[in-house]
Amino acid sequence: MPRERAWFAILLSVTALALANAHFPRIGLAPLYIPIVCAACWALGGRAGYLVAIVAAVLAVVPHLAELPGLSPALLGARMAVRAVTYGFVAAIVLSFRRSFDREHHLAARDRMTDALNKETFRERLIHRLDLAVPARQSFLLAILDLDDFKGINNRHGHVAGDEVLRAFAQGARKTIRREDDFGRIGGDEFAFLLPVHSAEEGVYFARLLHKRLSSVLAGTPHPVTCSMGALLISPDTPRDEPSLMHAVDQLMYAVKRAGKNAVEIGRAMTDRDRGTPVPSRPRVPIEACL
Structure with a gap:
């Protein structure tokens, strides 16, 4: 109430x-x-x-x-x-x-180590916020980020060092996002973000800015690493199908991995009029262009 x-x-x-x-x-x-x-x-x-x-x-x-x-x-x-x-x-x-x-x-x-939303809670928040956004005609930016070569830290320095990096990253990420943004840990070194935006142009700007700031956070950890991020623009006309949207943004992130890592790729979720599944709306954005 x-x-x-x-x-x-x-x-x-x-x-x-x-x-x-x-x-x-x-x-x-x-x-x-x-x-x-x-x-x-x-x-x-x-x-x-x-x-x-x-x-x-x-x-x-x-x-x-x-x-x-x-x-x-x-x-x-x-x-x-x-x-x-x-x-x-x-x-x-x-x-x-x-x-x-x-x-x-x-x-x-919450995830006990990072205090980010756990995977199930982030998924519930995503479904809930997308449903509420339909009458309000609200757009969103959904992003998945993966730390590059994170296993190498665990192999070289041990899991204690890896946990230290994850905690430092999560602390910096919470300071980077706004109060209305959602931040969750959905895998070992994978994190997800949901940001309300007013337009596709603002979503693209936020995606680049988010990757830039999070890269700076990772550069300041005891064992610096880079990150690969996929970002999906969700317009008000996009079907609110949570599994498809998560799969689409996940594929964007893996496209960055295959292309060389340390970058952000921005895509657009297709609407019913597009008669398709979510696909990238622009070419891969290298890290230099995000700066």
């Missing part, structure tokens, strides 16, 4: 319960604030959860104000304090569960 809708639902629930509790004070509806506090903590986070807990504690004792002056202010304060401690304790427990849930969810979606 979006945050705005969650706030509306919680405020509506608190208001309705406060009115019911005021009209029927002898029924004892105050414990029903606990599920609302739980929902606020789970959906809105710590600050909002504790705020709702305090407000609920105050509203829970408001019906007892009618008992004044027969009810001493000290007793009324004690009741409010008990409510506040109880609701606060419930909020703390729920927030602890929420943090554990978020941590496990994050770890389940």
Whole structure:
């Protein structure tokens, strides 16, 4: 549920319960604030959860104000304090569960070594974002990158050195891309990127810029290597067939490998009007041209 809708639902629930509790004070509806506090903590986070807990504690004792002056202010304060401690304790427990849930969810979606999205999560993100992009007429750049001669690092320096390169590359890649871009590890030394773009021209520019920056990142690792990248421009009219698109961009990357590595090749995914499968829309772009 979006945050705005969650706030509306919680405020509506608190208001309705406060009115019911005021009209029927002898029924004892105050414990029903606990599920609302739980929902606020789970959906809105710590600050909002504790705020709702305090407000609920105050509203829970408001019906007892009618008992004044027969009810001493000290007793009324004690009741409010008990409510506040109880609701606060419930909020703390729920927030602890929420943090554990978020941590496990994050770890389940990530590659443990590089903290990039794992292969399955990247695939799910690709399918989801492509489906949402249809009504918005959104274009994308889908790229697959492979480190050149990475096995040589493992053979010469050991797997510890190779892992160090992968972690350094992933850290640099996350700093290179934008917040709205997706970055995942789909193989041993293969990584994938999904970037929303406004046009084919912007996609070509991003593809070249991405390869240039990632090449710089790799050049700065303890064991410098180059990279080969295939990039596929996905227009709004392209069929959203995830396996075909991944296969097409993979073939673009392997075309770079066969042609000498250390370059980027940019292709265009054909639309229904093209009556074909995704193919390159331009010749191979050598690394010098990307600079």
